[in-house]
Amino acid sequence: MAMPQNSTRENGFCFPQPLDFSCPSPRPGEAGRTLGALSGRDGCSTTLSNGIASSGTPSPSNSCAEPLCTPTPAEEETPFEEGIKYVSAEGEELPCGWGGFTPGCLQLCNTSKGVLFFLCVASFLQGMTVNGFINTVITSIERRFDLRSYQSGLIASSYDIAACVCLTFVSYFGGNGHKPRWLGWGVLVMGLGSLLFALPHFTTGHYEARSAAEVGVCGGNQSLPCSQAASSLSGYRFVFMLGQFLHGMGATPLYTLGVTYLDENVKTNYSPVYIAVFYTAAILGPAAGYLVGGMFLNIYTEIGREIDIAPENTLWVGAWWIGFLGAGAASLLISIPILGYPQRLPGSQRYIVMRVSEAHQLKDGSHKKASDPDFGKTVKDLPRSVLLLLKNPTFIFLCLAGATEATLIAGMSTFGPKFLESQFSLSASEAATFFGYLVVPAGGGGTFLGGFLVNKFKLRCSGIIKLCLLCTVSSLLAIFVFFIHCPNMPMAGVTQMYNGSALPDGHLNLTAACNAQCGCLQETYSPVCGTDGIMYYSPCHAGCKTVSGNIRNGKKVYHECSCVDKALLSGRSEAEPGKCTSSCAKRPLLLCFMFVVILFTFLSSIPALTATLRCVSDRQRSFALGIQWIVVRTLGGIPGPIAFGSMIDKSCLLWQDQCGEQGSCYVYQNSAMSQYTLVAGLVYKVLGTTFFIVACLLYKPPPPESAPGSLDTSENGTSDLQEHKPSLPAEEDV
Numbered sequence: 001m002a003m004p005q006n007s008t009r010e011n012g013f014c015f016p017q018p019l020d021f022s023c024p025s026p027r028p029g030e031a032g033r034t035l036g037a038l039s040g041r042d043g044c045s046t047t048l049s050n051g052i053a054s055s056g057t058p059s060p061s062n063s064c065a066e067p068l069c070t071p072t073p074a075e076e077e078t079p080f081e082e083g084i085k086y087v088s089a090e091g092e093e094l095p096c097g098w099g100g101f102t103p104g105c106l107q108l109c110n111t112s113k114g115v116l117f118f119l120c121v122a123s124f125l126q127g128m129t130v131n132g133f134i135n136t137v138i139t140s141i142e143r144r145f146d147l148r149s150y151q152s153g154l155i156a157s158s159y160d161i162a163a164c165v166c167l168t169f170v171s172y173f174g175g176n177g178h179k180p181r182w183l184g185w186g187v188l189v190m191g192l193g194s195l196l197f198a199l200p201h202f203t204t205g206h207y208e209a210r211s212a213a214e215v216g217v218c219g220g221n222q223s224l225p226c227s228q229a230a231s232s233l234s235g236y237r238f239v240f241m242l243g244q245f246l247h248g249m250g251a252t253p254l255y256t257l258g259v260t261y262l263d264e265n266v267k268t269n270y271s272p273v274y275i276a277v278f279y280t281a282a283i284l285g286p287a288a289g290y291l292v293g294g295m296f297l298n299i300y301t302e303i304g305r306e307i308d309i310a311p312e313n314t315l316w317v318g319a320w321w322i323g324f325l326g327a328g329a330a331s332l333l334i335s336i337p338i339l340g341y342p343q344r345l346p347g348s349q350r351y352i353v354m355r356v357s358e359a360h361q362l363k364d365g366s367h368k369k370a371s372d373p374d375f376g377k378t379v380k381d382l383p384r385s386v387l388l389l390l391k392n393p394t395f396i397f398l399c400l401a402g403a404t405e406a407t408l409i410a411g412m413s414t415f416g417p418k419f420l421e422s423q424f425s426l427s428a429s430e431a432a433t434f435f436g437y438l439v440v441p442a443g444g445g446g447t448f449l450g451g452f453l454v455n456k457f458k459l460r461c462s463g464i465i466k467l468c469l470l471c472t473v474s475s476l477l478a479i480f481v482f483f484i485h486c487p488n489m490p491m492a493g494v495t496q497m498y499n500g501s502a503l504p505d506g507h508l509n510l511t512a513a514c515n516a517q518c519g520c521l522q523e524t525y526s527p528v529c530g531t532d533g534i535m536y537y538s539p540c541h542a543g544c545k546t547v548s549g550n551i552r553n554g555k556k557v558y559h560e561c562s563c564v565d566k567a568l569l570s571g572r573s574e575a576e577p578g579k580c581t582s583s584c585a586k587r588p589l590l591l592c593f594m595f596v597v598i599l600f601t602f603l604s605s606i607p608a609l610t611a612t613l614r615c616v617s618d619r620q621r622s623f624a625l626g627i628q629w630i631v632v633r634t635l636g637g638i639p640g641p642i643a644f645g646s647m648i649d650k651s652c653l654l655w656q657d658q659c660g661e662q663g664s665c666y667v668y669q670n671s672a673m674s675q676y677t678l679v680a681g682l683v684y685k686v687l688g689t690t691f692f693i694v695a696c697l698l699y700k701p702p703p704p705e706s707a708p709g710s711l712d713t714s715e716n717g718t719s720d721l722q723e724h725k726p727s728l729p730a731e732e733d734v
Contacts, residue, residue: 094342094343094344094345094346095107095110095342096109096110096114096340096341096342097340098339098340106340109337110341110342110345110346111345112262112265112266112274112345112348115180115261115262115265115338115341115345116262116274116277116278118334118337118338119183119254119258119261119262119278119338120277120278120281121281121330121334122183122187122190122254122258122331122334122335122338123254123255123258123278123279123281123282123285124281124282124284124285124288125187125190125285125327125330125331125334126190126247126250126251126254126282126285127281127282127283127284127285127286127289128285128286128288128289128292128323128327129190129194129247129285129289129323129324129327129331130159130244130247130251131285131286131289131413132285132286132287132288132289132290132292132293133289133292133293133320133323133324133327134155134156134159134244135156135286135289135290135413135414135417135432136289136290136293136294136297136432137293137297137318137320137323138152138155138156140297140301140317140318140320141155141240141320143315143317144207144233144301144317144320145200145204145233145234145236145237146233146234147234147237148234151234151237152237154237154241155237155240155241155244156244157638158240158241158242158244158245158248159244159245159247159248159251160248160633160637160638161245161248161638162244162245162246162247162248162249162252163248163249163251163252163629163633164630164633164634164638165248166248166249166252167252167256167626167627167629167630167633168626168627168630170182170186170252170253170256170257170626171252171256171257171622171623171625171626171627171629172382172385172622172623172626174253174256174257174622175256175257175260175619175620175621175622175623175626176619176622178343179253179257179258179260179261179343179622180261180338180339180340180341180342180343181339182253182257183253183254183257183258183261183338184335184336184338184339184340184341185253185335185339186249186250186251186252186253186254187250187254187331187334187335187338188250188331188332188335188339189246189249189250190246190247190249190250190251190254190331191250191327191328191329191330191331191332191335192246192250192328192332193242193243193244193245193246193247193249193250193328194243194247194324194325194327194328194331195324195325195328195329196239196242196243196246197239197240197243197244197247197324197328198321198324198325198328199239199243200236200239200240201301201320201321204233204236206302206305207301207302207317217539217540217544217545217546217547217558218515218517218518218520218539218540218543218544218545218562250331252629255282255625255629256622256625256626256629257622258278259275259278259609259613259625260613260621260622260625262274262275262278263275263613263621264344264348264621265344265345265348266348269455269458270455271610271613272450272451272452272454272455272606272607272610273451273452273454273455274451275451275606275609275610276447276448276449276450276451276452276606277448277451279447279451279605279606279609280444280447280448283439283443283444283447283602284440284444286413286436286439287436287437287439287440287443287444288436289323290417290432290433290435290436291433291436292323293320293323293432294432294433296318296319296320296322296323297311297318297319297320298311298318299318299319299322300316300317300318300319301317301318301319301320301321303319358460358461358614358615358701358702359614359615359616359617359618359702385620385623386627388617388620389616389620389623389624389627392615392616393694393695393698394461394465394611394615394695394698394699394700395612395615395616395624395628397691397692397694397695397698398465398608398611398612398615398628398691398692398695399612399627399628399631399632400631400635400687400691401468401472401608401688401691401692401695402608402612402628402631402632402636403631403632403634403635403636404636404684404685404687404688404691405472405601405604405605405608405636405684405688406632406633406635406636406637406640407635407636407637407639407640407643407644407684408601408640408681408684408685409601409602409640410636410637410640410641410644411640411641411643411644411645411680412598412601412644413439414640414641414644414645415641415644415645415648416435416438416439417431417432417434417435418431418648418668419648419673419677420434420435422667422668422670422673423485423486423582423584423587423590423670423673423674424486424582424584424587425489425579425580425581425582426579426582427578427579438591438594438595438598439598441595442595442598442599442602443598443599443602444602445599446598446599446600446601446602446603446605447602447603447605447606449603450467450471450602450603450604450605450606450607451606451607451610453467453607454467454606454607454610459607460614460701461611461614461615461699461701462696462699462701464607464608464610464611464614465607465611465692465695465696465699466696467604467607468604468607468608468611468692469689469692469693469696471600471601471603471604471607472600472604472685472688472689472692473689474596474600475596475597475599475600475601475604475685476682476685476686476689478593478596478597478600479597479678479681479682479685480678481589481590481593481594481596481597482674482675482677482678482681483674483675483678484586484589484590484593484674485586485590485670485671485673485674486582486584486586486587486590486670487584487670487671488653488667488669488670489535489579489580489582490533490534490535491527491534491535491536491537491654491667492510492512492534492535492536492537492541492542492563493508493509493510493511493512493536493537493541494508494510494537494653494654494667495653495667497509497512498512498514498563499512508653508654510522510537510541512563514543514562514563515540515541515542515543515562515563518540518541518543519540520537520538520540520541521540522537522657523657524538524540525537525538525656525666526538526539526577527577527578527579528542528544528558528575528576528577528578529575529576529578529579529580529581530542530561530563530564530565530573530574530575531564531565531566531572531573531574531575532564532565532573533580534564534580535579535580536561536563536564536575539558539561539575539577541563542558542561542562542563542564542575543560543561543562543563543564544558544559544560544561544562544564544574544575545559545560545561545562546558546559546560547559556576556577557574557575557576558574558575558576558577559572559573559574560573561573561574561575597681609625611695612624612625612628613625615699643680644677644680647676647677647679647680648668648673648676648677649665650672650676651668651669651670651672651673651675651676652665652667652668652669653665653667653668653669654666654667
């Protein structure tokens with residue numbers, strides 16, 4: 001009888017008649033990496049990985065555990081050729097390095113914790129740059145390069161556009177390729193995008209701001225004519241768009257291939273924790289971007305030049321470009337170690353073997369096609385891969401639920417600082433910093449806690465979806481806090497008349513007898529707070545005649561303000577730059593429930609991602625994440641800020657006037673803003689709850705007997721092999 005050949009020596013096959021194979025002797029320490037040193041017909045014992053010995057007598061349960069071919073003397077010298085192994089010999093010979101340069105010191109990082117560290121740094125830099133610096137400096141870029149709001153919005157959207165364009169290609173081919181190389185080159189491209197984004201600062205002339213101390217006071221209000229306001233600098237928006245496009249291209253592998261690379265190289269029950277740590281770093285990045293970016297904006301953009309205007313001045317442009325230089329350089333450096341990682345970490349093959357498939361079972365059995373080792377390696381399999389995912393209802397509704405959550409997160413991250421700014425009468429920098437302090441514990445803590453709960457309770461796919469449903473319902477209940485709002489600070493001509501009476505029919509009237517002779521222009525918005533506790537559109541609209549050179553509390557003081565009632569103590573009519581301080585008693589309650597909404601929204605993110613990875617076949621995981629990101633960005637990330645922005649703009653009281661054209665909103669009506677935010681939040685939370693319910697009801701797990709191993713593994717990495725036995729065909733005696 002001819003001997004069957006097995007070129008890989010990783011998998012055994014069963015034959016109906018007994019085959020006579022030799023029995024290699026076991027080597028010490030091999031039990032943890034192999035099924036055991038198995039016996040032949042000479043009666044030598046078989047040692048299983050759990051330490052239980054079995055006799056050499058052939059039986060239906062252990063006949064397939066014998067070596068398929070007799071090793072040659074050359075093969076016997078190799079320690080990895082003894083018996084059939086769950087761990088591929090190739091996995092043990094994949095060192096960390098670049099080409100032939102693989103020094104021994106680098107192998108200390110060739111672990112799952114090592115790759116997690118570098119991927120966390122990369123995700124932190126991505127979050128800090130794209131979701132932190134961009135949102136913080138967009139106003140300064142508009143001012144420096146004469147951009148309109150829709151142009152800056154297009155710059156921000158270029159990231160999502162690039163991601164949607166690249167996701168299918170990267171997730172499909174990268175998922176079947178060398179993931180660390182895709183990841184490393186992606187981080188490198190992201191770094192180049194950051195450097196390109198900072199380039200316009202060095203290719204333009206010096207920024208010249210008008211620094212006359214009298215600008216804005218009564219009789220001294222000056223403004224550039226509209227014909228001179230536009231300049232050729234607006235053409236630099238295409239450079240910013242290209243930089244953002246490179247950001248999107250570079251970050252695409254990070255959240256698809258990076259997640260699956262971590263998932264493939266750790267135990268199944270540890271995977272949610274690793275992914276949670278990875279995403280927590282991505283959430284801490286924007287918080288750091290808000291804080292660090294706000295600090296850089298307090299530095300004048302032309303470093304070394306002296307200027308006598310303060311950061312509160314509307315003409316001030318901060319050093320917006322410093323953060324992008326630092327993040328770009330750091331991304332280039334972190335890409336080097338990522339490029340050195342092997343395609344598979346040493347010892348990871350046993351985790352793949354021990355993993356229990358929880359993929360949704362299709363009625364026609366077409367899900368089994370994805371188990372073919374050659375599936376997904378060519379372009380012709382792409383339509384079939386898409387079709388398999390579209391036929392998976394659990395995957396589809398998890399994507400839709402993710403899109404609704406992404407809409408809320410995108411809207412909240414974009415307009416959360418603006419909500420705090422309006423409700424609590426804060427400056428833009430104070431609101432951004434405040435929001436950063438709120439997101440760090442709620443968003444970061446919720447993300448990590450979600451992964452921890454999945455690991456702690458050893459949840460299967462259906463249990464994970466139920467956890468997501470519980471989190472969504474909890475945040476749905478907490479979102480009713482937006483019934484609460486803080487009253488608007490009184491503003492002359494906007495919320496009330498200059499004499500304190502109500503505005504007739506809600507019409508704005510910034511001109512009064514006290515400032516009629518000042519010639520105030522509406523293009524110059526620089527709010528001041530009078531000693532009477534009322535805000536004014538500008539020092540000119542407050543009727544202020546002079547400004548003192550002395551600094552009180554770090555601010556200039558405007559004097560002889562004819563529209564401001566004299567203070568009871570000093571008897572003076574003065575005003576200070578900035579908004580009046582709000583003393584809203586509802587602030588603690590509003591902040592507390594906002595914290596709960598953010599916490600439970602992010603708490604469901606990692607469980608939902610884990611459920612997505614488990615409800616599809618192993619070979620489709622990267623591609624499934626890519627498709628999910630396309631759905632999430634197309635239905636959530638891109639339209640989310642637009643939907644929230646449209647709702648919030650309905651509550652605007654005072655619009656910017658740019659030479660007769662409507663610009664951005666200066667003042668919002670707090671009660672209307674809270675109501676519209678509540679409506680938008682309720683709509684998306686109800687949709688998300690519905691999608692999770694449907695996903696849970698339609699999920700069909702595989703039958704227990706189809707599992708190739710046990711999910712409940714012990715700490716030493718062994719698994720109960722009894723679960724594997726029913727799937728083995730019985731051996732017949734000849």
